[in-house]
Amino acid sequence: MKALISNDDGVNATGILAAKNAIEDLCEVCVVAPETQQSGIGHAITLYDPLRINPTTLRDKSQAYGVTGTPTDAVTFGLFEIMGEKPDIMISGINTGFNIGKAELTTSGTIGAALEAASFGIPSIAISQEVTRDYIKFENGTVDIDFSFAGKMLRKLVKIVLKKGLPNGIDLLNVNIPENPVDEEFEVAKLGNRMYTPIIQRRLDPRGKPYYWIGGDPYNSDCEGTDGHYLKKLNKATITPLTIDLTGEMDLIKEWLK
Secondary structure (H helix, E strand, O other), X not given: OEEEEEOOOOOOOHHHHHHHHHHOOOOEEEEEEEOOOOOOOOOOOOOOXXXXXXXEEOOOOOEEEEEOOOHHHHHHHHHHHHOOOOOOEEEEEEEEOOOOOHHHOOOOHHHHHHHHHHOOOOOEEEEEEOOOOHHHHHOOOXXXXXXXXXXXXXXXXXXXXXXXXXXXXXXXXEEEEOOOOOOOOEEEOEOOOOOEEEEEXXXXXXXXXXXXXXXXXXXXXXXXOEHHHHHHHHOOEEEEEEOOOOOOOHHHHHHHOO
């Protein structure tokens, strides 16, 4: 059994090593990830610049591969250049900071990496851990976070996936772990609306011309049953089953067109 592990925090991130350590006795592991922090890059692929694959030694002295591109680039190289065969499972993470809500499905590099693997029929897990220190989510490399509980929960899921695969109609799992979990159980949750309410900060450069930063305030209006409610209000780990097929109800459109 073989696993491909990637992320959007960079190949030297603490979370990716935690994911590797959690499952490396269950299957053969190959770590291929962006060389640098790629949070918020979504499912982007590099088409206009050359890319490199750089062998890297992780802190546990094991080998990994850093890719000078996006998470999707890293997964592509992992599948079609480095591994040479289809893995039994793909894991993206463990990400620093949660990825919850509908709005993050196409902006999260963590989910983007898992989507790429899932598009080739590989059972995939995107896993993220909540952090309360917002600034730490964008650090490049080692962070002072204990991922041991997230690793334990990931291991539990990987055992199930390696034994059973994913249920029919489910392409990947979006998993979120609270910073202070109340138990070791998962809640199966639907997607909330979003993680943040966007805020645009306008500033002036030394020549008086405006420039902008996109930021946000936490979105706190998710109702019961959503990932955001379970994670932020109840401190429960969540699983949201996802499908790549975004096709809406075609009969409704046929009727609408009349």
